[in-house]
Amino acid sequence: xxxxxxxxxxxxxxxxxxxxxxxxxxxxxxxxxxxxxxxxxxxxxxxxxxxxxxxxxxxxxxxxxxxxxxxxxxxxxxxxxxxxxxxxxxxxxxxxxxxxxxxxxxxxxxxxxxxxxxxxxxxxxxxxxxxxxxxxxxxxxxxxxxxxxxxxxxxxxxxxxxxxxxxxxxxxxxxxxxxxxxxxxxxxxxxxxxxxxxxxxxxxxxxxxxxxxxxxxxxxxxxxxxxxxxxxxxxxxxxxxxxxxxxxxxxxxxxxxxxxxxxxxxxxxxxxxxxxxxxxxxxxxxxxxxxxxxxxxxxxxx
Amino acid sequence: xxxxxxxxxxxxxxxxxxxxxxxxxxxxxxxxxxxxxxxxxxxxxxxxxxxxxxxxxxxxxxxxxxxxxxxxxxxxxxxxxxxxxxxxxxxxxxxxxxxxxxxxxxxxxxxxxxxxxxxxxxxxxxxxxxxxxxxxxxxxxxxxxxxxxxxxxxxxxxxxxxxxxxxxxxxxxxxxxxxxxxxxxxxxxxxxxxxxxxxxxxxxxxxxxxxxxxxxxxxxxxxxxxxxxxxxxx
Numbered sequence: 001x002x003x004x005x006x007x008x009x010x011x012x013x014x015x016x017x018x019x020x021x022x023x024x025x026x027x028x029x030x031x032x033x034x035x036x037x038x039x040x041x042x043x044x045x046x047x048x049x050x051x052x053x054x055x056x057x058x059x060x061x062x063x064x065x066x067x068x069x070x071x072x073x074x075x076x077x078x079x080x081x082x083x084x085x086x087x088x089x090x091x092x093x094x095x096x097x098x099x100x101x102x103x104x105x106x107x108x109x110x111x112x113x114x115x116x117x118x119x120x121x122x123x124x125x126x127x128x129x130x131x132x133x134x135x136x137x138x139x140x141x142x143x144x145x146x147x148x149x150x151x152x153x154x155x156x157x158x159x160x161x162x163x164x165x166x167x168x169x170x171x172x173x174x175x176x177x178x179x180x181x182x183x184x185x186x187x188x189x190x191x192x193x194x195x196x197x198x199x200x201x202x203x204x205x206x207x208x209x210x211x212x213x214x215x216x217x218x219x220x221x222x223x224x225x226x227x228x229x230x231x232x233x234x235x236x237x238x239x240x241x242x243x244x245x246x247x248x249x250x251x252x253x254x255x256x257x258x259x260x261x262x263x264x265x266x267x268x269x270x271x272x273x274x275x276x277x278x279x280x281x282x283x284x285x286x287x288x289x290x291x292x293x294x295x296x297x298x299x300x301x302x
Numbered sequence: 303x304x305x306x307x308x309x310x311x312x313x314x315x316x317x318x319x320x321x322x323x324x325x326x327x328x329x330x331x332x333x334x335x336x337x338x339x340x341x342x343x344x345x346x347x348x349x350x351x352x353x354x355x356x357x358x359x360x361x362x363x364x365x366x367x368x369x370x371x372x373x374x375x376x377x378x379x380x381x382x383x384x385x386x387x388x389x390x391x392x393x394x395x396x397x398x399x400x401x402x403x404x405x406x407x408x409x410x411x412x413x414x415x416x417x418x419x420x421x422x423x424x425x426x427x428x429x430x431x432x433x434x435x436x437x438x439x440x441x442x443x444x445x446x447x448x449x450x451x452x453x454x455x456x457x458x459x460x461x462x463x464x465x466x467x468x469x470x471x472x473x474x475x476x477x478x479x480x481x482x483x484x485x486x487x488x489x490x491x492x493x494x495x496x497x498x499x500x501x502x503x504x505x506x507x508x509x510x511x512x513x514x515x516x517x518x519x520x521x522x523x524x525x526x527x528x529x530x531x532x533x534x535x536x
Contacts, residue, residue, distance in 0.1 A: 090492055114495040155476060156488040164316040177399075178479040178489075191385060193395075 028103050028233065028240040033077040040066055041088040041096060041105035041232070045182055047206035048264040048276050049108040049126065049229065058085045061264040065125055065257070066106035066231060069247045076243070090156040094118055097232055104244075105232035108203070110158055112227075112296040120235045122244040123291040124228040125257065127284040127299075128200035130159050132221040133186075133208065138195060143221040147172045152185045152194035154178065159198050162225045182207060189217075198224065202265070202278055209274040226283060226299040245293070252288045309496040310503070320490055320500075327486035328507050334403055334472040334482060335511075339465060341408025346415025347454075351445060353416065354423040364416065371413035377474050380406045384478045399478040407475070411468050415461065422457035423449055455526055462519035466512045483507060 032038045042058040043050040050060040067083075074081055086102055093109060096102045097119050108128075111121040134140045140149075143166075153159045155178045163176060177194050179185030186207045188194040197204065201219060208217045231248075233240050251257035258280070263269075265278045283299070310321040318326075353364035371379070383406040388394040394402075426449060434444030476485035487504040491497035 091488055091497070094495070095497065118495060155485055156492045158492065160489060161315050161493050164314065168316055176479075178476075178481075178485065180477040184477070187385065191389065 027237050029073060029076060029243065031100075032073065032081060032103065033079070036079060037082045037084060038070060038073070038103050039084045039086050039101065040070075041093055041102035041107060042085050043089075043107040044087050046108040046203060047210065048269055049202060050106055051206075052087070053271055056085065058087075059270070060106075061260060062106040062108070062125065062229075062231060064260050064264070065248065065251070066104055068251060068256070069104065069231070069244050072243060072247050093232070097234060100234070103233075104240075107232075108200070108229055109232045110227040110296055111230045111232075111293065112158075115232075116235075116295055118235065120233050120237065120241055121293050122231040122233065122241070123248040123252075123293050124230050124284075124287050125248060126202070126229040127281060127287065128202050128227050128229055129281065130162050130198065130224040130227070131201045131204065131219050132224075133189060133197045133199070133204040133217055133219050134195065135189070136216050136218045140196065141220050143224070144172060146174050146196055148174065149195040150175050150177055150193065152177045152179055152188040152197045153199060154182050154185045155180055157199070158227065159200070159224075163198055166224060186211070200227065200229075202276070205265075205276040205278045209269075209276045210272050214274060225296075227296050228287075228294065228299060230293065245291075249291050252291055258288065305499065306496050307499055309494045309499055312494065314490075314493070320494065323490070324483075324486055324503060324507075327481055327483045328511075330400075330475075330480055330482040331469070331472050331507075332511065334400065334407065334475050334480060335469045337404040338407035338411060338472065339468050341404060342411035342415050342464070342468065343461075345408065345412035347419055349412060350416035350419025351423065351450065353420045354449075355441070364420075368413045368416050371409050372417070376407070376410050376471060377477060379410055380474050380477055382406075399475075400480055403472075403475040403478055403480055407468065407471060411464060411471070414464055414467075418457045418460045418464065419453065421460075422453035425456055426452055452528070452531070455528060455531075458519060458523045458526070462516060462523075465515050465519060469511050469515060470508065 028038075040058075040063070042052070042060075042063060044052050046060070048060055049062045050058065052058050070081055070083060086096070088096055088102060088105060088107060093102070093105050093107060094115065097105050108126075109115075109121075110128075111124060115121075132140075132143060132146070140146065151163065151174045153163060153176065160176070160178070163174075167173065177188055179188050182199065182203055185194075185197050185199065189197040190211070204219050208214050208219070211217060231244060233244060248257065251260070261280055265276050265280070268275045310324065311319050314320055314323055349364045349367050352360040353368070355361065374382075380403060383402045384399060388397075430448055430452070431444060434448040435441070439447065472482060473484035475482050476488065479485075483504045487500055491500040494500065
């Protein structure tokens, strides 16, 4: 039997249409009110912002921030809200937020202008600085000493781009090695395949804190770029945006957020009960007194 | 949704456009797949043949080879080659990850090729082997002049699948920092936020590559066909 040729374009169109149709989402709060459930996007290994303790348990600074948002949401919907945790990756977090699979992403997502075309961000709750982790006995203290060295970084992160720009500016020349995730990149540093690991300072600090011997590693060198990290929600959802922003503003004003910061960045945290030991930087402190949701590009200008 | 194909003309920040990077990534995919295929076909043909010989130790060696490389997931094998083996044999630390991926993918696929080749040889009637030996040919001569020429013709179709698979399996190379298509896709979609365009382009290139292999192998199959035998002319 010959397949009717005139059906082919129609079928292809239908398939493509089905694949890319982004269903029109009801406002998140209405959706939660109706279903009594909310799906929180979380990360597997972005300690201390958002990470797993195993057995489907997720915790972290941003998970706590989101929990506060959910507590406020309960007051609005008047009922209990069942929270479903959904681990996301750098690759799928934006599509999953857009298509409604994830209602609120509480991970370690950089707020930048390109992403703001697709999704919306809450007030910046954390500022990360891209820096370099090295072995303590390597003697490296500055980025300029990385000339001719092997640098590890993680595929699918903005740090790669930062490095590339830095290299093109003619400041240094190095070989890049890409780990498939953060723990893999750290393994490259640990086994000596890489001399340094360039990444967000909180991630580096988190990895070092959970390493076999944390004293063997050190975060050194200049800040390569500054990135605001925030909770991610769907675009064009003003009631949800207001709820998230108001909750964060209140927490900043009341000091609750600083308490959370100290809990996750300065005190021992699970699973190993070691401290990340990353005191709050000046940029984030300024944001706590004057919160905003500006994209990364406004920080680079400085 | 709106398309933004001009994303490929944007600068990556490293003196090239995303299109140029895509092409270089395609080159890496082809290089990994081609080199791994040479390893896989060479080893697979030898191991597969050994498994049909009368020598029990050669057969055991061949069986062990196939079971070892076929029963460990490919990604795990890549990590063994990259992280574990160099820790035990320090000399291997200096090998570029490209070589390690070619070895890992080549050995993995060689087990599958060996299985096809063995099946091809065993599909021939026993009489062919006996006829060769009865004519006074030695065992190697029987293999080279009687058994293998037919067996390899028979296994061209399954080998086509393996050759197409190796293109797709080469995507695991991203895990050890080979800048091939999958790594390009993951990195470029993050940098440009145009994931759909990036993944469609990469998908397209994978399809084009696999289809080209398919056509080449179909041509080979047609050229080497023995008239009147296995699918030839009836």
